[in-house]
Amino acid sequence: MSVSLTFPDGSVRSYEAGATGLAVAESISKSLAKKAIAIAIDGEVRDLSDPVSDGKIEIITRTDPRALELIRHDAAHVMAEAVQELWPGTQVTIGPVIENGFYYDFKRVHPDTREDWPFTPDDLPKIEKKMKEIIGRNKPFTKEVWSRQKTKDVFAAKGESFKVELVDAIPEDQDVKIYAQGDWFDLCRGPHMASTGQIGTAFKLMKVAGAYWRGDSTRPMLTRIYGTAWAEQEQLDQYLHVLAEAEKRDHRKLGREMDLFHFQEEGPGVVFWHGKGWRMFQTLTAYMRRRLANTYEEVNAPQVLDASLWETSGHWGWYQENMFAVKSAYAFTHPDDKEADNRVFALKPMNCPGHVQIFKHGLKSYREMPVRLAEFGLVHRYEASGALHGLMRVRGFTQDDAHVFCTEEQMAAECLRINDLILSVYEDFGFKEVVVKLSTRPEKRVGSDELWDRAESVMMDVLKTIEEQSGGRIKTGILPGEGAFYGPKFEYTLKDAIGRDWQCGTTQVDFNLPERFGAFYIDANSEKTQPVMIHRAICGSMERFLGILIENFAGHMPLWFAPLQVVVATITSDADDYGREVAQQLRDAGLIVEEDFRNEKINYKIREHSVTKVPVIIVCGRQEAENRSVNIRRLGSQAQTPMSLEDAIASLSEEATPPDVKRRQAARKMAAE
The missing domain is CATH 3.30.930.10 (Bira Bifunctional Protein; Domain 2)
Known part of the structure; x- marks a missing residue:
């Protein structure tokens, strides 16, 4: 009996029944077999060691986009092994792949006190080091199918009570699969790559958090360790760069620095x-x-509209769990008043x-x-x-x-x-x-x-x-x-x-x-x-x-959109009158302006307004007052640009004009010509 496989180029080949994905890859070339990490039959990703079946076959290598999920899945298993090598007796629970990475939940107790001993960020470098050691061993991933009772007995003997519970959650029509990497093994649906060495070292453990078992607040609290993994170091570096940039750009942080908004407990989810x-x-x-x-x-x-309207629209049936329903306060406080309006309304x-x-x-x-x-x-x-x-x-x-x-x-x-x-x-x-x-x-x-x-x-x-x-x-x-x-x-x-x-x-x-x-x-x-x-x-x-x-924009808003466009700051008090004139002319030109004539050093003023992301700081001193000029300092720049007051107002007015208004002005000008 033979198996018929169709390759991506349209060619069809026959193989003996029982031939594995690795054997198919070797039949094409030894170099492909070395690069192969899994196969896909009719789009379904399988272990490289699985027997092939009739259908369209693809040999998956680490450059395939589908490899990322396998890399992250395998990295999660290696992390779990590393934790149990470092802290024997730690219970492993579940470890799925998530967007950009993976996590695993653990239950660790202190060997002396037997009290809960959550992981901390300080543990992560030690775990990463052990993971690299395990990856370096390059142990093959192997799969066995166990009976439910054997699986429960083995994990119970290891003290893995969470794993015993997970066995009962596996549907009856599904096999109970055990994946091993060397001597370490775990309950898993798979698939996995051929060996731990194929994971590579482009990974990083990111953070720890608390998580209830099965998401239930009545169940034990576990420690969740998050990680990220990529096919290449450059991808990891880029991801970490984006995360660092995102942290610097976090609108909540910038909102505080720029004094834009806040949230508080008495109004959850409203600005x-x-x-x-x-x-x-x-x-x-x-x-x-x-x-x-x-x-x-x-x-x-x-x-606020009567619930009947939302029933007609279908939202009451389709969307009710996301809606706020209200009644009059009087109806709540006077439930026996038959004259009260007891209708249900919805925001x-x-x-x-x-x-x-x-x-x-x-x-x-x-x-x-x-x-x-x-x-x-x-x-x-x-x-x-x-x-x-x-x-x-x-x-x-x-x-x-x-x-x-x-x-x-x-x-x-x-x-x-x-x-x-x-x-x-x-x-x-x-x-x-x-x-x-x-x-x-x-x-x-x-x-x-x-x-x-x-x-x-x-x-x-x-x-x-x-x-x-x-x-x-x-x-x-x-x-x-x-x-x-x-x-x-x-x-x-x-x-x-x-x-x-x-x-x-x-x-x-x-x-x-x-x-x-x-x-x-x-x-x-x-x-x-x-x-x-x-x-x-x-x-x-x-x-x-x-x-x-x-x-x-990382808070560096375009001038036309900035909530405060210009700060006029004076160097000495004898330039204050000129500073007031500059500020007023800018306001007359339509700009949003504040004045800073405090008795502080100019560099202190500039630093302070830079933190609040003011796009333009106009610096005026005695010389500028005499020459009727200004120095313009842009957010993020150390340079100051000297300009006449007239040119500065014209330039900033043009820059502060919204793009749609500019288009309309240009259209009118063309029509007039």
């Missing part, structure tokens, strides 16, 4: 905006309003149902289509307290939300119009690398397959047009099954200054909500026709987008 932070928020809102002018009608829907988690009500108010003709409604709507969504993260994940936030009601024939053109707007906004903030992906129908959804077919077909055509019109500059892709429950959507992901991806904008086609609410327009044949509803967001959450901007 306390300070003056400068709110100014930045309003600058973003004003910019977005200008971009929507003459195209969208700005509206405002109520924040809106999104603006769309309210916008449908506005569209429905008054008869609409096909001649009025499309109708574009925009709102900077404050919404509230419940997030677990552990998931809250500064401006990036909050419970109360503002959406730059819009809904376009159009005919089915207008849908493609509207999606392209929205795409152009989204890309233009991102470019104004310096984001040039953008990926647009189409998320298709999820398993749980509303609406007929016919509606989904029509919507996805149109959006697929739009996606092709987006890529073609950009000349390939905009990358596109498909996210199968990731659409909203009511329709497919485009997701816009931008790349920041240190290479991180942020998903921000969305365009979502919805045939469902207009149908649920009975929205219609009168078509050319005087018939009631259901519109297509397009949900559109550019920033998404305004708070989150501001967090992204703060981190992208």
